[in-house]
Amino acid sequence: MMLTNQIRCWQPFIGPFDPCKPMLVKTFVTPPNLFIPFQPPRLPQFPPYEALQKGTLWPLFFSPYDCRQQ
Amino acid sequence: MQKPLDDAYYRLLCELQTADFVLVELSLFLDTHPQDMEALRQFNQFEQKRQQLAAQYELQYGPLLQFGHSFSRYPFQWVETPWPWQV
Numbered sequence: 472m473m474l475t476n477q478i479r480c481w482q483p484f485i486g487p488f489d490p491c492k493p494m495l496v497k498t499f500v501t502p503p504n505l506f507i508p509f510q511p512p513r514l515p516q517f518p519p520y521e522a523l524q525k526g527t528l529w530p531l532f533f534s535p536y537d538c539r540q541q
Numbered sequence: 542m543q544k545p546l547d548d549a550y551y552r553l554l555c556e557l558q559t560a561d562f563v564l565v566e567l568s569l570f571l572d573t574h575p576q577d578m579e580a581l582r583q584f585n586q587f588e589q590k591r592q593q594l595a596a597q598y599e600l601q602y603g604p605l606l607q608f609g610h611s612f613s614r615y616p617f618q619w620v621e622t623p624w625p626w627q628v
Contacts, residue, residue, distance in 0.1 A: 510570065512577045519559045519587075528566035 477501055477534055502534035546628060553598050554628065557605075560591040 478498050485493040514529045522528045567584040574580060595605055603618040604611030605625050613619060 510573070512574055513579060519563050520555075522566065523559045523562045528563060528570075 477503070500534060500536070503532050507531070546623070550602060551628070553594065553601075554625065557591065557594045557598060560587050560594055563587050564591060 477500055479501055480496050480498045483494060483497055485495070510529075510532075514531055516522070516528050517525055517530060517533075525533050527533050564584065564587050567580055567587065570580055571577065571584060599605055599611055603621070604613045607619055
């Protein structure tokens with residue numbers, strides 16, 4: 472189950488003696504900078520104010536960190 | 542004298558933050574790409590713009606930084622609140 476292209480999920484092991492209610496699926500974020508070893512020059516940029524909002528100057532590296540919906 | 546925290550104050554501070562953020566991003570980029578002429582030109586442009594914004598802010602609302610990094614009028618303005626990070 473993939474929410475967006477940057478969120479991946481995995482199913483933790485659930486044993487009979489788990490003390491708490493088990494979490495069936497857990498998610499983690501894989502931001503773009505994991506897959507780009509060296510930043511190429513002259514990348515397209517956000518306008519300054521939007522860059523401040525989004526947290527990065529280059530759309531290529533933008534990673535939405537939206538809250539979980541459950 | 543309580544500083545007038547009007548809309549212009551916050552707009553100017555926001556522009557300053559924007560320029561600062563772009564400068565942080567570009568300086569991190571230039572750390573690994575020292576030969577990138579275009580990024581350097583953009584960095585210098587934003588640095589100039591940031592200095593103008595800071596000068597404009599300090600002219601109207603008092604010092605941004607302490608310990609000799611900003612001018613101050615008489616009496617010493619740093620004593621008054623709010624400080625830039627409090628607003």
